[in-house]
Amino acid sequence: MVTFENVIKRFGGTGNQPEFTALDGVNMVAPRGAITGIIGRSGAGKSTLIRLVNGLEKTTSGRVVVDGVDVGDLPETGLRDLRRQVGMIFQHFNLLSSRTAFDNVSLPLEIAGMDRKTIRNRVAPLLDLVGLGDKSNRYPAELSGGQKQRIGIARALATEPKLLLSDEATSALDPETTQSILELLKTINRDLGLTVLLITHEMEVVKTIASQVAVIDKGKIVENGSTFDVFTAPKHETTRSLLSAVIGAKLPEWISADLKQAPAEGARALVRLVFFGETAFQPLTARLVAEIGPDVNILAGAIDEIAGEPYGSLVVSYPADPDTLRRAGDFYRQTGLYTEVLGYGA
Numbered sequence: 001m002v003t004f005e006n007v008i009k010r011f012g013g014t015g016n017q018p019e020f021t022a023l024d025g026v027n028m029v030a031p032r033g034a035i036t037g038i039i040g041r042s043g044a045g046k047s048t049l050i051r052l053v054n055g056l057e058k059t060t061s062g063r064v065v066v067d068g069v070d071v072g073d074l075p076e077t078g079l080r081d082l083r084r085q086v087g088m089i090f091q092h093f094n095l096l097s098s099r100t101a102f103d104n105v106s107l108p109l110e111i112a113g114m115d116r117k118t119i120r121n122r123v124a125p126l127l128d129l130v131g132l133g134d135k136s137n138r139y140p141a142e143l144s145g146g147q148k149q150r151i152g153i154a155r156a157l158a159t160e161p162k163l164l165l166s167d168e169a170t171s172a173l174d175p176e177t178t179q180s181i182l183e184l185l186k187t188i189n190r191d192l193g194l195t196v197l198l199i200t201h202e203m204e205v206v207k208t209i210a211s212q213v214a215v216i217d218k219g220k221i222v223e224n225g226s227t228f229d230v231f232t233a234p235k236h237e238t239t240r241s242l243l244s245a246v247i248g249a250k251l252p253e254w255i256s257a258d259l260k261q262a263p264a265e266g267a268r269a270l271v272r273l274v275f276f277g278e279t280a281f282q283p284l285t286a287r288l289v290a291e292i293g294p295d296v297n298i299l300a301g302a303i304d305e306i307a308g309e310p311y312g313s314l315v316v317s318y319p320a321d322p323d324t325l326r327r328a329g330d331f332y333r334q335t336g337l338y339t340e341v342l343g344y345g346a
């Protein structure tokens with residue numbers, strides 16, 4: 001388990017360097033055995049947060065606690081032990097080009113002073129686990145991006161860590177390869193019981209594998225909880241905007257460009273509805289028309305999965321007159337549907 005307690009991290013503030021607050025009072029928990037995603041835009045503070053976990057950075061104030069150990073309290077020898085228990089994978093894989101796949105995976109074990117036989121017995125099954133048992137003598141230049149990341153994952157697992165940190169591990173990969181690496185991370189999490197803390201700017205990654213999510217914006221956690229809850233009922237503007245691309249709420253440009261915050265005479269309300277389970281889809285559209293009136297248009301929609309649970313999203317429009325809005329409001333209250341008024345259009 002990883003706990004962040006009132007973590008503040010400032011850079012600069014010495015000489016002529018201006019002070020900059022990269023993390024501003026972060027409180028969150030990454031539960032043991034879970035995959036927790038931390039998502040935010042570029043510069044939000046994700047890398048800083050993850051670097052505090054393996055002691056590459058120190059907090060300005062507050063604590064980062066890994067399995068009961070305050071990372072900030074550890075002397076250099078303690079940090080070395082901690083880093084053996086914390087594996088890390090990177091966006092650009094960070095493999096040594098002069099070493100074969102086998103020798104890249106064995107490196108942390110050589111550094112730990114293990115003998116060659118023990119190393120061989122440890123590395124071969126790891127290469128099998130990541131599906132590259134037949135590539136052990138290949139150099140990184142001879143491997144695809146996805147294969148390089150598999151080697152990166154095997155290397156991260158070599159010291160049998162309890163925690164795996166993933167820093168944008170799929171950001172340099174195409175969508176198909178991303179999916180296969182995410183599947184591998186899921187398998188490792190399940191089969192080895194490894195706690196995973198991953199940072200990403202891609203909602204799709206969190207949606208696919210993380211059971212918990214924290215949204216970070218300008219150094220603050222603005223929203224966190226189970227991925228399903230946060231994604232189906234986002235409360236913060238940053239979450240909503242990061243989400244719009246992945247949950248079927250993205251409107252065609254010609255509609256979104258003309259959206260107004262308040263209804264003009266004769267305008268239509270554009271509303272996003274969220275519902276759970278595929279079966280809700282059909283009766284919902286019929287009931288919408290029955291309850292709100294016949295002039296309901298469906299503008300966008302999708303049925304998808306979040307952290308393995310089915311979920312649907314529908315963007316509808318209807319006249320923004322007081323009568324229709326009241327009927328719609330009553331209907332949403334009765335059904336408990338999550339709704340979000342996106343704006344008003346012609």
Ligand SMILES: Nc1ncnc2c1ncn2[C@@H]1O[C@H](COP(=O)(O)OP(=O)(O)OP(=O)(O)O)[C@@H](O)[C@H]1O
Pocket residue numbers: 011012020021022040041042043044045046047048049201
């Ligand atoms: N060593 C440093 N000195 C000064 N400022 C820093 C340092 N490291 C990070 N920062 C600043 O802290 C902020 C957060 O950086 P961080 O790398 O954690 O963001 P991020 O969310 O990981 O972004 P990205 O997705 O672009 O990597 C940025 O504004 C960055 O410029």
